[in-house]
Structures are given as C-alpha cells and as structure tokens.
Amino acid sequence: MELIEDRAQWVKIEWKKDNPIEIINTYCPNEPKAKIEFLEKLRKKIKKNKGIKNPLVMGDFNFTEDDIDRFPMRPDDNKVVKTFTKLKKDLNLVDTWRSINPGKINYTFTQTRPEGTSMSRIDRIYHNKKLESLVTKAKITSSAGISDHKITIATINQADQPYTGHGPWKFRTELFEYKPFVDKAKKLLKKAEKDIKKYWETVFNKSNKRIKHIRKENNPQLIWTKTKEDIKELSIKMTKRQSKERLETEKTLRREMETTLRNAAKGNNRQDNLEKYNDAKKALEDWEKNNMLKAQLSAKAHF
Structure with missing residues (x-):
C-alpha cells in the first residue's frame, strides 16, 4: 500500500500465524524543508492507519541522526533530526545497525567531488524495541553493482522458533574451485583407483575359495563407498575452513577500512588514509561480488 506517492510504501508479509511482519519502505527527499514535510506527513499517515502496528522502517533517508555517520563528521539539519525523532518515538524505533x-x-x-570525498550512512533499517531480543545480526554489504548505494542487512528471528537441525547434507559445488579441497580429494580418488586395481590383480591370482573371501572383505563397491564417505567428510571439514578464511578476510578488510577512516577523520595524513580506505573498500567490494556470484551458481546447482 502506498502511504505517500513515490516516497513511502507499507507492506504486510505473512511471517507467522497471527504475527505478520510489516515493512515501511521510505525514500526521503534531498532538501531539508521537503524532508521535514515528508517525515511529518508520514508520521501522521501512520498514526491515522490503525492497521499499522509494529513496522520495520527502512530505506534511503538522505540524512543521518549522528555526526559519526558522516565523513567528514558533521551534524545534519537539527530540524530534520527532531522531526524524525518524533516518528521514532511514536513507533518505538531503534536503529538496527547501530x-x-x-x-x-x-x-x-x-560521493566524490573536486573538493573531496564524502561518505554517509543514509540507508538504514529501524526495528521496534519489542523485537530487540530477536535481532541477531546487522551489516552493511556491497550491492554488487545493483546500486551506487551499499545494502544494509538485518537478521530478525521469529519468537519461539523451533530447532530444525542442519537438514540434509548437500555438496557445495564451489569447493571444486577451492585448491586445498581439490588436492586432497584427488589423493582420495587416486587411492581408490589404486585399491581397485590392486583388487583385480589379487583376484586373478587367487583360487576360487580365496576370491570369495577377498570379495567379501574388500571389493570395488566397498572401496568406492568408503571413498565417497571420505570425500563427504573432507568437504564438510573444508567448508568450515573456507568459511573461516572468508570471515577472516572480511574482518581484516573491514578493520582496515574503519582504522583508516578514523585516522582520516582525526586529520592524520588524511589523503594517505583515504587512499588506503578506498583500496580496502575496493578489495571488499570485489570479494563480496565474487561471493555473491558463487552463491548464485550454488543456488542454480541445488535448485
């Protein structure tokens, strides 16, 4: 449902029986006066609509609440922030990422201009305080070329969610590009090939009575079954290792970005730190795009 034409939409999604999830998507105007008018109009529209209970409010707000969310640090228009604070208070909202x-x-x-680079956290998600205990993750990630803005992502669990376990095991096809897995899997397959070859050589050189014993203890079917189990075990182990490596890569790049930005904000070798920040940012974006592509390929393989 459109609350304000081209600026605010209300969506209600069946999430759990008698407990739908509501989302209000917003796109604030650029000019301070227009922002104030929009936010006040939105607040009144929500108040008037009795069907709106505890929505998530998200979108491009085109302003920040705190100076820490801008580089170089500076506060936004106080009247805009005060108007938004009224809306937050009415809906009992919390900045999810913060x-x-x-x-x-x-x-x-x-935004890069001749006078310098400016950055801001204008794309945000807000949740109702009642959902506070259910919000487990929030991060800002690359849009992988979909937009010139990054994407803010939040994980919100359902209340009283049952434990469902890990589900059926599936081989992750992207492991075919992970050298540590490929090298070890090749060794297992070569061993299986060698053992099967040895089996046939042994069979041809033994009496019929001995052949029955050999077939029972160690035949090609058993060798292959054992090899498949070993590869499955290896893939589980390597998936964990790969995930850990990815997490470390992401942490290192994000740490580098935050450190260089803090130093630049303090005025310490600003240009040098901004260049280091941009290098880390580019590396993280490339890393995220690569992960997204792998996830898409994996999804195609499974579905």
Whole structure:
C-alpha cells in the first residue's frame, strides 16, 4: 500500500500465524524543508492507519541522526533530526545497525567531488524495541553493482522458533574451485583407483575359495563407498575452513577500512588514509561480488 506517492510504501508479509511482519519502505527527499514535510506527513499517515502496528522502517533517508555517520563528521539539519525523532518515538524505533554495532564506523553512500570525498550512512533499517531480543545480526554489504548505494542487512528471528537441525547434507559445488579441497580429494580418488586395481590383480591370482573371501572383505563397491564417505567428510571439514578464511578476510578488510577512516577523520595524513580506505573498500567490494556470484551458481546447482 502506498502511504505517500513515490516516497513511502507499507507492506504486510505473512511471517507467522497471527504475527505478520510489516515493512515501511521510505525514500526521503534531498532538501531539508521537503524532508521535514515528508517525515511529518508520514508520521501522521501512520498514526491515522490503525492497521499499522509494529513496522520495520527502512530505506534511503538522505540524512543521518549522528555526526559519526558522516565523513567528514558533521551534524545534519537539527530540524530534520527532531522531526524524525518524533516518528521514532511514536513507533518505538531503534536503529538496527547501530544497536548491533555501537561506536563502529561504516557508510552506505560515497560521493566524490573536486573538493573531496564524502561518505554517509543514509540507508538504514529501524526495528521496534519489542523485537530487540530477536535481532541477531546487522551489516552493511556491497550491492554488487545493483546500486551506487551499499545494502544494509538485518537478521530478525521469529519468537519461539523451533530447532530444525542442519537438514540434509548437500555438496557445495564451489569447493571444486577451492585448491586445498581439490588436492586432497584427488589423493582420495587416486587411492581408490589404486585399491581397485590392486583388487583385480589379487583376484586373478587367487583360487576360487580365496576370491570369495577377498570379495567379501574388500571389493570395488566397498572401496568406492568408503571413498565417497571420505570425500563427504573432507568437504564438510573444508567448508568450515573456507568459511573461516572468508570471515577472516572480511574482518581484516573491514578493520582496515574503519582504522583508516578514523585516522582520516582525526586529520592524520588524511589523503594517505583515504587512499588506503578506498583500496580496502575496493578489495571488499570485489570479494563480496565474487561471493555473491558463487552463491548464485550454488543456488542454480541445488535448485
């Protein structure tokens, strides 16, 4: 349902019986006066609509609440922030990313001009305080070329969600490109090939009575079954290892970005730190695009 034409939409999704999830998607105007008018109009529209209960409010707000969310640091128009604070109070809203990442620095939009680079966290998600215990993750990630803005992602669990276990095991096809897995899997397959070859050589050189014993203890079917189990075990182990390596790569790049930004904000070798930040940012974006492509290929393989 459109609350304000081209600027705010309300969506209600069946999430759990008698407990739907509501989302209000917003796109704030650029000019301060237009922002104030929009936010006040949105607040009144929500108040008037009795069907709206505890929505998630998200989108491109085109302003920040705190100076930490801008580079170079500066506060936004106080009247705009005050108007938005009224809306937050009415809906009991919390900045999701900031609640999970207190004190951290990250941005969703970068603008490069002749006078310098500016960055801001203008794309945000807000949740109702009632959902606070259910919000487990929040991060800012690359849009992989879909937009010139980064994407803010939040994980919100259902209340009283049952434990469902790990589900059926599936081989992750991207492991075919992971050298440590490929090298070890090749060794297992070569061993199986060698053992099967040895089996046939042994069979041809033994009496019929002895052949029955050999077939029972160690035949090609048993060798192959054991090899498949070993490869499955290896793939599980290597998936964990690969995930750990990815997490470390992401952490290192994000740490580098935050450190260089903090140093630049303090005025310490600003240009040098901005260049280091841009290098780390580019590396992270390339890494995220690569992960997204692999996820898409994996999804195609499974579905």
